[in-house]
Amino acid sequence: MVTPPSRHWLVKSEPSVFSIDDLQKAGRESWDGVRNYQARNFMLEMRPGDLVLFYHSNASPSGVAGIARVTREARPDPTARDPESPWFDPRASEERPIWQMVELEFVQKLPRLLPLGELKRTSGLEGMEVNRKGSRLSVQPVTPEEFRIVQDLADRPAPKEG
DNA sequence: GCCAACGTTGGC
DNA sequence: GCCAACGTTGGC
Numbered sequence: 001m002v003t004p005p006s007r008h009w010l011v012k013s014e015p016s017v018f019s020i021d022d023l024q025k026a027g028r029e030s031w032d033g034v035r036n037y038q039a040r041n042f043m044l045e046m047r048p049g050d051l052v053l054f055y056h057s058n059a060s061p062s063g064v065a066g067i068a069r070v071t072r073e074a075r076p077d078p079t080a081r082d083p084e085s086p087w088f089d090p091r092a093s094e095e096r097p098i099w100q101m102v103e104l105e106f107v108q109k110l111p112r113l114l115p116l117g118e119l120k121r122t123s124g125l126e127g128m129e130v131n132r133k134g135s136r137l138s139v140q141p142v143t144p145e146e147f148r149i150v151q152d153l154a155d156r157p158a159p160k161e162g
Numbered sequence: 163g164c165c166a167a168c169g170t171t172g173g174c
Numbered sequence: 175g176c177c178a179a180c181g182t183t184g185g186c
Contacts, residue, residue, distance in 0.1 A: 134167040
């Protein structure tokens, strides 16, 4: 399948580990520790300037919390070759680093967190990977239209239950 | 904390 | 190459 170059993405992070507030404080952050081939391959497609939805997973509620921007393209993830790192991978070498990381910078915290349940109920977002049951992909492409819809949603008050 | 869904590993 | 077992992710 041929996919057109994407310039919009979604990354997941557990806020108890690293939240949008942490990214704001840090300003920029190396997105290391990704240990999934599909996620790595998407990071290889990332380019500086690409916009990223910052998703809080394993949270209450989980959902899109903010926006980030890619500031550096993929390069070898040094934590893969650091025996002290929780993400150490003994198979990684200088010639064959296996794992990659990008760098992200804080852009904004959304006016309100957009819960997963609301994303699922929003027309136009049916195709989003994060909406699929059992989806575990931590780096995923998002279409420009989906990105825009999510941004617009955050500017509106939360819909009433029902 | 539970557990379904998933990706990876390894025996065969 | 198949697939069961395992460890992990992530919604709830």
